[in-house]
Amino acid sequence: MIDLYTWTTPNGRKVSIMLEELGVDYTVHAVNIGQDEQKSPEFLAISPNNKIPAIVDRETGLKLMESGAIMIYLADKFGKFMPKEAEARAKTIEWLMWQMGGLGPMLGQAHHFLHFNPGKAEYAEDRFGTETRRLYRVLDKQLEGKDYIVGDYSIADMACWPWISRYEWQQIDLSDFPNVKAWYQRLLARPAVQKGYHVPKKMGEIPTGD
Numbered sequence: 001m002i003d004l005y006t007w008t009t010p011n012g013r014k015v016s017i018m019l020e021e022l023g024v025d026y027t028v029h030a031v032n033i034g035q036d037e038q039k040s041p042e043f044l045a046i047s048p049n050n051k052i053p054a055i056v057d058r059e060t061g062l063k064l065m066e067s068g069a070i071m072i073y074l075a076d077k078f079g080k081f082m083p084k085e086a087e088a089r090a091k092t093i094e095w096l097m098w099q100m101g102g103l104g105p106m107l108g109q110a111h112h113f114l115h116f117n118p119g120k121a122e123y124a125e126d127r128f129g130t131e132t133r134r135l136y137r138v139l140d141k142q143l144e145g146k147d148y149i150v151g152d153y154s155i156a157d158m159a160c161w162p163w164i165s166r167y168e169w170q171q172i173d174l175s176d177f178p179n180v181k182a183w184y185q186r187l188l189a190r191p192a193v194q195k196g197y198h199v200p201k202k203m204g205e206i207p208t209g210d
């Protein structure tokens, strides 16, 4: 049994989508980051960086923070969504790291400046808006002629998708990135993606991509 500590954000949804795809038992613990629950001593003991998501594997006692590390752990533990062959595994981790080091942090900044605080910092809006569009172009190129980011459906797809689902906050029109749009809607059709998106609670409908 896995305990998942999470909230209604892209980083949290990556892990709930993966757990739904794995079809394993897990218990959800909502950590309301809007009310600073991530700063409680109880949560700090599980996630020393005070951020969701985090898991506890009740079978082993392992406590783990950082969504990328959690996804690699779960893929290895359950033997799914990560190729075993060395090169394909490295390529999957490459795109997972691209999400962790680029797509997530940059789009997160775009949310702050373009969506929540427009008009406050022209430089930041330009910088993170430009970088967001560049990252969409990179993903669009990677998806050319492919259904998934690397080979079969993998943790690389599950890591990127929740960030793309906030395309409206990023002032992105998905029709400018046709491969991303087709991939976004391909994943959206998966029941596990829809279920995992609404963990720990439903905040609204999932953007359709149109």
Ligand SMILES: N[C@@H](CCC(=O)N[C@@H](CS)C(=O)NCC(=O)O)C(=O)O
Pocket: 009, 010, 011, 012, 033, 038, 050, 051, 052, 053, 065, 066, 067, 068, 100
């Ligand atoms: N690199 C971390 C980032 C986690 C992260 O930024 N979590 C945000 C929500 S998406 C959070 O907990 N924010 C609360 C805070 O910063 O106090 C991961 O991928 O797990």
